[in-house]
Amino acid sequence: MQQLFNFFIKNKTFVLFLLLFSIAISITVQSNEFHRSKFFNSSNQLTANVYGLSHGISQYFNLVKENQLLLEENSRLKSKQFNQEISTSIDSVLRQTYSLIPAQVYKNSYAQPNNYLTINKGLTDSIVEDFGVITSKGIVGIIDKSSTSYSRVLSILNTNSRVNVKLKKTNHFGTLTWDTKAPDVVQLKDIQDLVKLTKGDSIVTSGFSSTFPANIPVGTIKSFRLNDTKDLYIIEVKLYNDMTNLEHVYLIKNNDSNELETLKETNE
Amino acid sequence: MNNSVFLNMLRFFGLLLLQVLICSNINFLGYINPYIYLLFILVYPTLNNRLSFLFSSFLLGFMVDVFLDSGGAHAAASVLIAYIRPLFLKFSFGAAYEYQAIKFSNTDFTQRVVYFLSLIVIHHFVLFFLVIFNQNEMLLILKQTFYSSIFTLLLCLLFTSLFSKKQT
Numbered sequence: 001m002q003q004l005f006n007f008f009i010k011n012k013t014f015v016l017f018l019l020l021f022s023i024a025i026s027i028t029v030q031s032n033e034f035h036r037s038k039f040f041n042s043s044n045q046l047t048a049n050v051y052g053l054s055h056g057i058s059q060y061f062n063l064v065k066e067n068q069l070l071l072e073e074n075s076r077l078k079s080k081q082f083n084q085e086i087s088t089s090i091d092s093v094l095r096q097t098y099s100l101i102p103a104q105v106y107k108n109s110y111a112q113p114n115n116y117l118t119i120n121k122g123l124t125d126s127i128v129e130d131f132g133v134i135t136s137k138g139i140v141g142i143i144d145k146s147s148t149s150y151s152r153v154l155s156i157l158n159t160n161s162r163v164n165v166k167l168k169k170t171n172h173f174g175t176l177t178w179d180t181k182a183p184d185v186v187q188l189k190d191i192q193d194l195v196k197l198t199k200g201d202s203i204v205t206s207g208f209s210s211t212f213p214a215n216i217p218v219g220t221i222k223s224f225r226l227n228d229t230k231d232l233y234i235i236e237v238k239l240y241n242d243m244t245n246l247e248h249v250y251l252i253k254n255n256d257s258n259e260l261e262t263l264k265e266t267n268e
Numbered sequence: 269m270n271n272s273v274f275l276n277m278l279r280f281f282g283l284l285l286l287q288v289l290i291c292s293n294i295n296f297l298g299y300i301n302p303y304i305y306l307l308f309i310l311v312y313p314t315l316n317n318r319l320s321f322l323f324s325s326f327l328l329g330f331m332v333d334v335f336l337d338s339g340g341a342h343a344a345a346s347v348l349i350a351y352i353r354p355l356f357l358k359f360s361f362g363a364a365y366e367y368q369a370i371k372f373s374n375t376d377f378t379q380r381v382v383y384f385l386s387l388i389v390i391h392h393f394v395l396f397f398l399v400i401f402n403q404n405e406m407l408l409i410l411k412q413t414f415y416s417s418i419f420t421l422l423l424c425l426l427f428t429s430l431f432s433k434k435q436t
Binding site: 012023024025027030044047050109111113180183 | 285288298299301323333334336337338339348398400401
């Protein structure tokens with residue numbers, strides 16, 4: 001026993017190094033698994049506050065661009081409203097399946113293999129895991145973790161991201177993934193080779209999961225090729241969103257998600 | 269003594285904020301970022317308690333990790349180079365460093381470059397290996413290590429010469 005202690009005291013630098021190094025490695029391994037890094041992420045109070053401060057300064061540089069985007073969206077919504085008859089169906093007033101909550105992006109990254117965003121809404125705004133995040137142009141990601149007043153978003157530019165999308169024209173659906181190559185191109189997999197594809201076709205969300213409603217724009221087909229086994233397409237999708245410049249986002253809350261979850265559980 | 273502790277703390281937080289708020293958002297040519305916080309580990313006083321040095325390096329890497337959502341990659345790489353630093357000190361500056369504290373600003377330029385570069389390359393390789401976490405992407409890891417190392421080295425040399433107190 002004495003010798004053991006002596007050994008430790010003699011090599012205390014090495015022991016400490018091993019200890020710290022293995023802690024760091026284990027955190028890395030954990031964070032590579034989806035939904036694991038519970039505590040150490042940028043949605044905690046300290047880091048988010050720092051990002052908030054820096055965002056308070058830097059947001060002024062983007063005001064013109066943001067105004068432009070909001071104007072575009074406004075005009076689109078206005079034209080929709082004017083072209084629509086006033087008598088929309090009555091149950092849409094009685095029951096709203098999805099509600100939208102606006103939020104601001106405090107931190108954005110897009111150059112790493114696993115990208116996350118930090119936004120300024122959290123548990124106090126009743127934001128929890130699995131809410132969808134979109135902008136006026138298209139989808140951004142899914143809420144991954146929430147603290148009291150901040151949340152972390154798993155961006156679609158993340159190797160762990162899986163979003164169910166479909167072809168707008170034919171309703172064939174597949175999974176959206178990212179190969180880490182470019183921040184404006186994502187990959188759509190699992191589409192049968194029987195489907196006829198053309199460049200420029202629109203991709204939208206499928207609405208199969210409770211996270212995103214159907215028909216939210218994602219992007220257009222940039223190019224496509226068959227996979228190694230020649231039965232499924234790998235489609236390069238050009239995103240509508242500029243993921244490198246995000247400021248205002250909307251969080252989608254599904255008011256039926258509890259109901260859907262219980263339904264799923266009874267199924268299993 | 270107190271003065272040097274204060275200076276180190278200032279460096280710690282200054283470099284941390286500089287890293288996460290500015291340097292990690294540069295994305296030169298799409299993905300190349302400098303990791304300027306390494307400067308803390310590179311120029312940490314040589315005559316000092318190694319345990320506290322290891323620990324503060326770990327803490328710095330860990331804080332960067334928390335800000336950048338990269339798990340523990342920065343922490344692991346930082347601890348590693350903090351541990352092997354004496355080896356490279358001896359290699360680049362000769363055995364004399366053990367008996368007197370080195371003033372990095374007063375050392376020979378080539379010696380300084382060799383010392384910085386070797387530690388930076390090791391750090392970046394471990395970092396990108398852990399961040400990308402995929403052996404099949406070895407080429408990408410090496411590419412990123414190469415470009416980011418150049419960027420970091422340039423910035424580190426710039427900073428050390430900017431803040432050196434040379435009596436002329």
